[in-house]
Amino acid sequence: MNCADWNRQCCVSIHTQIKSPDGVFAIINPQLLLLFPALLLLLTMVLGLLRALQGPSLQDRMLSVLLLGTGGAGLLLLLSFILEQPALIDVALVLALLAAMTAAALTRRETDDD
Amino acid sequence: MLIIVTGVGFFAAGSIGLLRLPDLHSRLHALTKADNLGLGLIAIGLALLSGSLVIAIKLLLVWILVLAGSAASAHLIAQQALRRGHD
Amino acid sequence: MVVHLWNLLDLVLAGLVVALGWSAVASSDLKRGVVLFIAFGLLLAIIWARLNAPDLALAEAAIGAGLSGALLLAALRDEPASVGDTGFTQGPVAWATAVFSLVVAVSFAWALLHAHAAGDPIRLADEVIAHLEQSGVSNPVTAVLLNYRAYDTLLELAVLLAAVLGIMAVGPARPTYKPAGPLFGALVTWLVPLLIVTGGYLLWVGAHAPGGAFQAGALLAAAAVLLRLGGYPGAGLPGSLVQRWLLVSGVGVFITVGLLVTVEGRAFLQYSHGWSGMLILLIEIAATLAIATTLALAYIGGRALSSQHDRPEQ
Numbered sequence: 001m002n003c004a005d006w007n008r009q010c011c012v013s014i015h016t017q018i019k020s021p022d023g024v025f026a027i028i029n030p031q032l033l034l035l036f037p038a039l040l041l042l043l044t045m046v047l048g049l050l051r052a053l054q055g056p057s058l059q060d061r062m063l064s065v066l067l068l069g070t071g072g073a074g075l076l077l078l079l080s081f082i083l084e085q086p087a088l089i090d091v092a093l094v095l096a097l098l099a100a101m102t103a104a105a106l107t108r109r110e111t112d113d114d
Numbered sequence: 115m116l117i118i119v120t121g122v123g124f125f126a127a128g129s130i131g132l133l134r135l136p137d138l139h140s141r142l143h144a145l146t147k148a149d150n151l152g153l154g155l156i157a158i159g160l161a162l163l164s165g166s167l168v169i170a171i172k173l174l175l176v177w178i179l180v181l182a183g184s185a186a187s188a189h190l191i192a193q194q195a196l197r198r199g200h201d
Numbered sequence: 202m203v204v205h206l207w208n209l210l211d212l213v214l215a216g217l218v219v220a221l222g223w224s225a226v227a228s229s230d231l232k233r234g235v236v237l238f239i240a241f242g243l244l245l246a247i248i249w250a251r252l253n254a255p256d257l258a259l260a261e262a263a264i265g266a267g268l269s270g271a272l273l274l275a276a277l278r279d280e281p282a283s284v285g286d287t288g289f290t291q292g293p294v295a296w297a298t299a300v301f302s303l304v305v306a307v308s309f310a311w312a313l314l315h316a317h318a319a320g321d322p323i324r325l326a327d328e329v330i331a332h333l334e335q336s337g338v339s340n341p342v343t344a345v346l347l348n349y350r351a352y353d354t355l356l357e358l359a360v361l362l363a364a365v366l367g368i369m370a371v372g373p374a375r376p377t378y379k380p381a382g383p384l385f386g387a388l389v390t391w392l393v394p395l396l397i398v399t400g401g402y403l404l405w406v407g408a409h410a411p412g413g414a415f416q417a418g419a420l421l422a423a424a425a426v427l428l429r430l431g432g433y434p435g436a437g438l439p440g441s442l443v444q445r446w447l448l449v450s451g452v453g454v455f456i457t458v459g460l461l462v463t464v465e466g467r468a469f470l471q472y473s474h475g476w477s478g479m480l481i482l483l484i485e486i487a488a489t490l491a492i493a494t495t496l497a498l499a500y501i502g503g504r505a506l507s508s509q510h511d512r513p514e515q
Contacts, residue, residue, distance in 0.1 A: 037156075039210055046217060048145075049240070059195045061236040063145055066187055068243045070149045073180050074156050076258075077173060079250050081160055086169065087255035087411035090403070092176050094259055094420065095246065097396055098267035100183030101423050102239055104388060105271045107190040108378060108430040179395070186388040193384070 038078040045071040062106050069099025139192055146188045150181050214251060218244050235273045242266030255411035256342040259403065263419035268496055271426045275375060275500055337477030339409040346413065347481045351470045355459070358451040358488060365448060365495040368503065375502040380432035389431040396424035404489050408478070414485040418492025425497035438497055448498070451491025455484050 048067045054060075073092040080088030157177040161170035221244055225237035242265040249258035329341050329349065336344040346354050381389055400420035407413035428437040438444055458480050459470035467473065472480050 036206070039206060039213075041156075042210060042213055046213060049217070058232060058236070059191055060141075061233055062191050063141060064240050065236060065243070066145055066184055066191070067149070068240050069187075070145075070153055070180055070184055072243055072247050073176060074153045075247055076250050077153075077156060077160055077176065079247075081163065083251075083253055085250075085253060085255055088250050088258070089169070089172050089176060090406075090411065091246065091250055091255055091258045091262060093172075093179065093399065094262045094403075094416070095243065096176055096180040096183050097392065097399060097420070098262055098423060099180075099243075100187055100388065100392055101396070101427050102267055102270055103183075103187030103190055104385065104427060104430050105274050106236065107187075107194040108385065182391070186384065189384055190388075 038075060038082060041071060041075050041078065045075070062103065065099060065102055065106065069095060069102075073099075139195070142188045142192055146184050150177075150184055153177055153180055210251070214244070214248050218248060231277055232274075235270060235277060238273065239266055239270035242269060256340075256413060256416075259411055259413075259416040260419070263416050263423065264496075267423055268419055268426070268500075271423075272500055275502065278375065335474060335477075337472065337474075337479075337481050338407075340407060340411065340413075342411070343407050343413050343481070343485075347484060348472065348477060351455075351459075351484075354488075355452065355455045355470070358455060358491065361492065361495045362448060362452055365498050368499050371503065373503045374434070377434040378430055378432050381430075385431060389427055393424045393427055393437070396420050396427070400424070400489070400493070404485060407485065408482065414488040415492060417485075418489040419496060421489065421493030422496030422500070425493065426500050429497075429501060438494065444494055444498070447490050447494040449491070450487045451495075454487035458484055 045067060048071070049064055073095050076088050076092040076095065080086060080092070154177050157173040161173045164170060164173070218241065221237055221241040225234050225241050228234040228237060242261060246258045246262035246266060249255075249261055326341070329345060333339060333341060333344055336348045338344050338348070397420075400417040403412035403420065404414060404417035405412075407417070425437050439447070455470075458472075462472055462476075462480075463469055465473065
């Protein structure tokens with residue numbers, strides 16, 4: 001994916017992409033089929049989030065961070081293929097690294113001795 | 115493509131486990147094992163779809179990192195739960 | 202059919218972000234609110250990715266979700282765990298704030314809808330792309346940040362410097378953590394180098410792909426936060442003299458480069474064509490180190506201990 005593709009990416013809005021078949025992407029782009037699993041993934045994340053956020057203890061809320069980290073990484077990987085934006089894989093990388101750091105910050109916080 | 119859908123299926127299983135399982139520790143199990151496996155399948159499916167070695171390596175790297183990170187995170191969360199006397 | 206799927210995705214994302222934002226603000230247990238805020242930040246990063254803005258997604262994931270969450274958690278250590286009935290949670294002030302927020306949101310939505318519907322607008326983005334080869338980098342976002350609007354970035358770095366000076370002036374560092382046990386120590390052992398390497402990668406790649414100084418600096422700061430959590434009181438930062446140089450270097454290198462190019466008779470920060478790539482890289486390196494030091498010091502909360510004491514406390 002060279003720079004010209006990338007430049008075109010960031011200047012064309014999503015709406016022109018989808019609504020004009022002779023535009024940047026054709027509607028019958030096979031990568032758009034990935035939208036189905038992406039949507040499913042998102043919905044399962046929402047379900048998991050509902051539970052994790054309603055849970056009574058703090059640890060349940062931490063599960064939501066873990067869920068969003070893993071699920072978000074998956075969603076970003078799928079999106080990087082749907083939108084033909086390889087940089088989103090980097091975003092998934094950063095998300096994975098920072099989810100681990102956030103879990104550490106959340107749990108370590110309790111175990112310190114003041 | 116089929117692999118990706120299977121991956122999402124595993125993910126869904128993990129999240130349903132999150133919803134239905136009674137205990138924090140079992141939820142951690144569901145979350146880390148099923149979700150990471152689902153992510154791995156998604157990564158493999160996308161790697162096959164991409165046809166580029168660099169992208170495939172990057173995808174697998176992301177998966178390995180998520181695996182290691184979530185394993186450590188889950189352990190930390192469980193440790194803290196034990197420490198605080200959570201059921 | 203595909204359009205409907207996109208709309209459904211957008212709808213779910215939008216609904217989720219509003220719900221998370223609301224519950225983050227509305228929760229009375231502060232720690233719960235912070236965790237929800239972190240989740241909100243992660244979701245916002247996903248939304249930026251969906252809107253095809255990877256630079257913003259990177260910055261949001263690194264700074265908005267990760268580091269802001271860590272900073273809020275560090276602040277929570279000194280505060281009670283739940284907020285009582287302050288005057289802001291109910292009464293006329295709350296209602297006025299709600300109405301004001303609603304008005305702002307509606308006017309933004311109206312403006313956005315009209316901007317999309319306006320036919321054939323003059324877009325600055327086209328100008329940006331047209332002059333991209335002369336800017337020295339091939340990533341339009343980096344070109345805008347460090348070339349076309351370099352002055353804004355300079356002032357942003359100055360604001361960061363002022364903030365960290367304020368933090369350091371307020372008081373000593375926060376109490377430190379216990380030394381890491383075997384599990385957490387192992388996590389620190391592989392995560393910190395990985396964060397540093399990824400930060401360097403983002404800095405380097407920012408010239409031609411999404412990345413850049415802010416994201417790289419945030420990742421380095423995340424490594425420092427992790428070290429601090431692992432019991433290193435200095436968070437891996439160098440001694441205090443070097444810290445001060447690093448803090449100042451972001452703004453300093455920027456201003457120096459800007460003044461040096463005026464020697465040739467150009468305006469302030471008007472790079473010459475052949476040099477702009479190198480100069481931008483130089484400024485970005487300094488900015489990354491400065492941002493990393495700034496955020497790390499903000500997390501520590503004050504003057505860090507010198508490097509002689511940079512071992513986990515026994």
